[in-house]
Amino acid sequence: xxxxxxxxxxxxxxxxxxxxxxxxxxxxxxxxxxxxxxxxxxxxxxxxxxxxxxxxxxxxxxxxxxxxxxxxxxxxxxxxxxxxxxxxxxxxxxxxxxxxxxxxxx
Amino acid sequence: xxxxxxxxxxxxxxxxxxxxxxxxxxxxxxxxxxxxxxxxxxxxxxxxxxxxxxxxxxxxxxxxxxxxxxxxxxxxxxxxxxxxxxxxxxxxxxxxxxxxxxxxxxxxxxxxxxxxxxxxxxxxxxxxxxxxxxxxxxxxxxxxxxxxxxxxxxxxxxxxxxxxxxxxxxxxxxxxxxxxxxxxxxxxxxxxxxxxxxxxxxxxxxxxxxxxxxxxxxxxxxxxxxxxxxxxxxxxxxxxxxxxxxxxxxxxxxxxxxxxxxxxxxxxxxxxxxxxxxxxxxxxxxxxxxxxxxxxxxxxxxxxxxxxxxxxxxxxxxxxxxxxxxxxxxxxxxxxxxxxxxxxxxxxxxxxxxxxxxxxxxxxxxxxxxxxxxxxxxxxxxxxxxxxxxxxxxxxxxxxxxxxxxxxxxxxxxxxxxxxxxxxxxxxxxxxxxxxxxxxxxxxxxxxxxxxxxxxxxxxxxxxxxxxxxxxxxxxxxxxxxxxxxxxxxxxxxxxxxxxxxxxxxxxxxxxxxxxxxxxxxxxxxxxxxxxxxxxxxxxxxxx
Numbered sequence: 001x002x003x004x005x006x007x008x009x010x011x012x013x014x015x016x017x018x019x020x021x022x023x024x025x026x027x028x029x030x031x032x033x034x035x036x037x038x039x040x041x042x043x044x045x046x047x048x049x050x051x052x053x054x055x056x057x058x059x060x061x062x063x064x065x066x067x068x069x070x071x072x073x074x075x076x077x078x079x080x081x082x083x084x085x086x087x088x089x090x091x092x093x094x095x096x097x098x099x100x101x102x103x104x105x106x
Numbered sequence: 107x108x109x110x111x112x113x114x115x116x117x118x119x120x121x122x123x124x125x126x127x128x129x130x131x132x133x134x135x136x137x138x139x140x141x142x143x144x145x146x147x148x149x150x151x152x153x154x155x156x157x158x159x160x161x162x163x164x165x166x167x168x169x170x171x172x173x174x175x176x177x178x179x180x181x182x183x184x185x186x187x188x189x190x191x192x193x194x195x196x197x198x199x200x201x202x203x204x205x206x207x208x209x210x211x212x213x214x215x216x217x218x219x220x221x222x223x224x225x226x227x228x229x230x231x232x233x234x235x236x237x238x239x240x241x242x243x244x245x246x247x248x249x250x251x252x253x254x255x256x257x258x259x260x261x262x263x264x265x266x267x268x269x270x271x272x273x274x275x276x277x278x279x280x281x282x283x284x285x286x287x288x289x290x291x292x293x294x295x296x297x298x299x300x301x302x303x304x305x306x307x308x309x310x311x312x313x314x315x316x317x318x319x320x321x322x323x324x325x326x327x328x329x330x331x332x333x334x335x336x337x338x339x340x341x342x343x344x345x346x347x348x349x350x351x352x353x354x355x356x357x358x359x360x361x362x363x364x365x366x367x368x369x370x371x372x373x374x375x376x377x378x379x380x381x382x383x384x385x386x387x388x389x390x391x392x393x394x395x396x397x398x399x400x401x402x403x404x405x406x407x408x409x410x411x412x413x414x415x416x417x418x419x420x421x422x423x424x425x426x427x428x429x430x431x432x433x434x435x436x437x438x439x440x441x442x443x444x445x446x447x448x449x450x451x452x453x454x455x456x457x458x459x460x461x462x463x464x465x466x467x468x469x470x471x472x473x474x475x476x477x478x479x480x481x482x483x484x485x486x487x488x489x490x491x492x493x494x495x496x497x498x499x500x501x502x503x504x505x506x507x508x509x510x511x512x513x514x515x516x517x518x519x520x521x522x523x524x525x526x527x528x529x530x531x532x533x534x535x536x537x538x539x540x541x542x543x544x545x546x547x548x549x550x551x552x553x554x555x556x557x558x559x560x561x562x563x564x565x566x567x568x569x570x571x572x573x574x575x576x577x578x579x580x581x582x583x584x585x586x587x588x589x590x591x592x593x594x595x596x597x598x599x600x601x602x603x604x605x606x607x608x609x610x611x612x613x614x615x616x617x618x619x620x621x622x623x624x625x626x627x628x629x630x631x632x633x634x635x636x637x638x639x640x641x642x643x644x645x646x647x648x649x650x
Contacts, residue, residue, distance in 0.1 A: 022471050022473065053471040053558075058563075061578075065574070085593075086555050089586075089593075090555075090556040090559050090560060090582065091581070091582035091584060
């Protein structure tokens with residue numbers, strides 16, 4: 001899992017590439033926790049994520065809850081069909097806000 | 107063939123009787139009986155008394171051992187409290203030898219007659235009465251079986267006597283030792299061989315010394331029986347059976363030590379003591395038999411700690427047995443109902459947190475060696491059964507209204523949890539078949555990851571004091587019927603060539619996914635009583 005962070009401004013854009021499995025979740029856990037604590041909104045660019053496991057979902061949920069407590073939103077941008085289906089089947093589509101398009105300019 | 111028929115019939119009746127006794131005694135063992143057993147077992151001398159009485163009443167250490175194994179395996183009694191009871195039952199069964207011959211046919215006939223009438227005339231409609239009737243029927247069959255076993259072994263005994271082999275054998279101690287062991291193995295009872303020694307001595311076939319060797323052999327043979335029984339069990343059940351082997355070996359060790367002293371001193375200690383207790387040869391033999399049991403049981407009681415340590419190494423519990431043991435359901439806590447209810451809640455939380463691991467067998471992302479879903483299902487059923495039994499015990503006490511409501515909710519939650527285990531096992535099986543085809547396999551993998559995340563959220567909500575966590579999990583556990591139908595239709599539309607097996611498995615997996623989510627929602631609602639009524643009546647809607 002590779003992670004790229006653009007955190008200028010109140011919205012952080014996190015670009016993930018790879019598998020969000022156990023080892024991938026280890027890579028993103030701390031950055032997501034830090035950003036969700038310091039930023040109002042989070043955009044996670046999921047275009048490069050090929051697989052999301054349960055642990056990956058849990059980290060995303062934790063981050064969404066953290067920004068939600070401050071009135072912000074977490075957005076999953078451009079997940080592929082398989083990833084979107086896992087999120088939807090888990091009932092997380094409302095919490096994790098799936099959107100398609102280009103990343104917002106920070 | 108005809109000659110062994112009664113013996114085989116007796117064996118069959120004996121096994122039926124033991125099964126009936128243990129399978130009906132376990133549910134019948136309500137709080138009072140279990141409390142009595144645990145109180146009695148807490149002190150060794152009380153275990154000795156209870157075990158001896160159990161041996162006197164049943165005249166079968168096999169039956170007492172099987173019952174204790176059933177109670178311990180069912181999680182109803184702690185092994186450490188109960189393990190000495192079958193050990194002292196051997197002393198109780200000495201009554202048979204002391205009485206020389208006891209005709210159980212009358213007792214067995216009455217038991218079978220009474221229970222037969224009770225069943226025929228419908229007196230056993232009530233659960234407790236039905237279990238009691240089942241237990242008594244089992245005892246009747248057990249006694250009948252034992253009687254037929256003993257009479258079935260008579261042709262062999264008669265042959266030995268007729269051929270004069272018994273007379274020759276009296277002069278060969280090792281032969282008598284082997285003969286006693288063989289008879290004990292054949293008759294599944296050392297007291298039968300002991301009774302034979304008494305009969306033989308009173309008929310003048312063997313002297314006291316020869317009868318003693320028969321008795322020692324009979325007990326070693328009984329030890330071999332228990333060693334064979336231990337092989338058919340694992341963990342605590344095997345340990346209980348092996349403790350009986352220890353009892354027999356301990357008795358033999360004491361006898362050997364005394365023989366050593368006899369050699370050195372030139373005095374016959376055992377025979378002198380037996381002669382002093384009774385002028386009759388047959389009763390002297392019976393006293394020797396009793397002495398053997400007392401010696402073995404006393405040594406085992408005195409060294410129960412070290413012996414148990416050895417047994418636990420020799421027969422460690424299986425993974426299933428470890429997983430099936432409740433962690434929080436402490437008997438002593440039943441005196442304080444509110445605390446006991448809390449403990450059940452903690453047990454439930456522990457199970458909920460273990461629930462996601464049922465999916466590890468079908469997850470590529472699982473850490474370590476996954477425990478098979480059927481094992482977790484069986485273990486989960488055992489723990490929820492123990493929870494239900496513990497809650498029944500709590501309910502038998504006097505509770506205030508709030509506690510009674512908590513008990514009722516926990517009873518429903520325990521049943522719900524058991525149903526979740528069942529459905530998850532079936533879900534895993536369906537996913538394994540669905541994976542045989544790429545398109546259905548992809549859907550199965552997605553459902554597995556989703557369900558794993560949902561179960562984790564449920565487990566977190568059960569332990570979290572934050573109402574937001576509970577609100578979140580309820581929002582995640584909406585109905586999935588429309589979503590699953592859309593998924594099924596889409597996959598079949600996109601892949602019309604899917605073979606029947608993965609197609610059926612996909613259908614089953616999606617139905618089971620719906621069911622597990624529904625059950626999880628029930629658990630989440632029951633976890634939050636003050637929100638339960640509001641959520642229940644509100645529209646739950648589809649989650650996707």
